[in-house]
Amino acid sequence: MQGTEGRWLQTCRRRNQFWGLPHWTPAAAGRHLQTRVRQVIAPPLLSIIIPALRVDRELRRCVDSVHLALESFTGYEVIVVMPGAHVQSAADALPDVQIVAECRPSVYAAMNDGIKASNGQYLYFLGKDDILLPSVRHLLPTLANERPAAVFAAVFWGGQGRRTCRTSRWQILFFNVCHQGIVYSRNCLDTHGPYVRRFRTHGDHLLNIRLLWDTSLAPRITFASTPIAWYAETGLSSTTLDANFAKVQPAIIRRYLGTWIAWPWSVLTHYRLRWSKKPRA
Template sequence: MPKTEKNCRWGAMHGGCTTLSFGNLLLKVMGTNYNIQFSVIIPSFNSADTIAACIESILSQSFQDFEILLIDGLSTDDTLNIAQSFNNPRIRITSEKDSGIYDAMNKGVNQAKGNWLYFLGSDDALFDNTILSQINNIIVADKLVKIIHGDVVTTAGTTERYENYNFWNLVIDRCICHQAIFYHRSLFEGRLYDTRFKMAADWDFNLKVFADRVTSVYVPLVVAKFSTDGVSGNWMQHPEYLAYFADRKKLVSKYKGNSYLPYYYISKVLRKIRSKLF
């Protein structure tokens, strides 16, 4: 059997090919079925006051290889009319009943055609028009990276920094807010947000992927303007946090195993020493 024919049959089982040309087949396999660089997923519900600024912050990006997936929970205000008024083919809108923000985010994952996924709240905005370009530069430079994260500024006027985060930062400190982090879509293969959580499913998700020693890169870049008006603004008082995330030793046992508890204690001690020295 000629080499090109054999490879074309293999390609057909993984999305098909339209020609026996080896060059075209190679491009097909390398490109995968996901032909967009970024899928920006926006869960929304009655967001008429903020959705225009959110969408504009994406459409104004200097890097234009993206799609916007607005996953709406049957808004009763003008959210959908405002989104539709952009009349932009990059924007795809779904409006149907959901069971919360993480259900909407999962729907976005399932619809996404991008190689990289990013979740932006409907009352948030990308910090400036260079964000996607700067993130794409990192992707091009490091073929192994699966997570890229930066920082956010909040509507309260503070900057939340996540410098060089790893599993232990997620356990001892806090989660990286989803407005600061870009995920390679492979991290969602066989894994979605656990919708049993209503406030902290992204923390649960990050603990799972970082526990697997995912290759991540921190960039000292403010990625987004993050609204603290929602439930995440008071996360340490939320019953879900108190029940499932406040006891950090339990997090180590759940996501890494009891044998890693000594690393937890060592990490805490090192952090105390570092804080006194610097």
């Protein structure tokens, strides 16, 4: 019997490695089933989604910061989304985290995959090089009791100090805020999601515009001055112009504010795109 079971486990391991799936032993499958049943009966308050390419020191630091910041709180889950080739190594290295294989090689596609796999009533997105701060615990009573559509808090922006994510529906049309300072409700993402994959770095900008101009959800947005994360300022969004979003942004502004406001911005966008294509010396 042991030989038959051993061959069966080896077959399962080879099959899962071929498809990029984590290897399940009977004990691990039982624990996973218990976790899923518990999540369905009592879904967590907060789902933290982290897109990543592989397991490295920065990802471990990010996951550790989440567990340390929420060590006295049990109503959360951590979901790491990465390419299927690295799912098994991630499952071995991060046993207390749910690992999800991304369907397409894109940051926003990975975030959409994390949304589908999550069970939380609120969703929060971190980059693998970011750090969650213990002050995020100050937002938990607001999420549990007031049930806002979203919470716009603050972040520490690299070495530049504290930066608030407080904005208005007029400002958000032109300038985005750091998504590491925003906690979204599931209703918000179900209504205005998913993220648009063709935008390289500003898919969340479009989501924020839709959210703040939604007259049914905007009154339920809460603004807080508490810094909840340290943003590493090393990602693409801080160093790269999203040409696809820049081309459609004037049309978005025209929809909400009219042609006279959108026209000067379209001229500015034209020169921004030309400047971004020039080779740097």
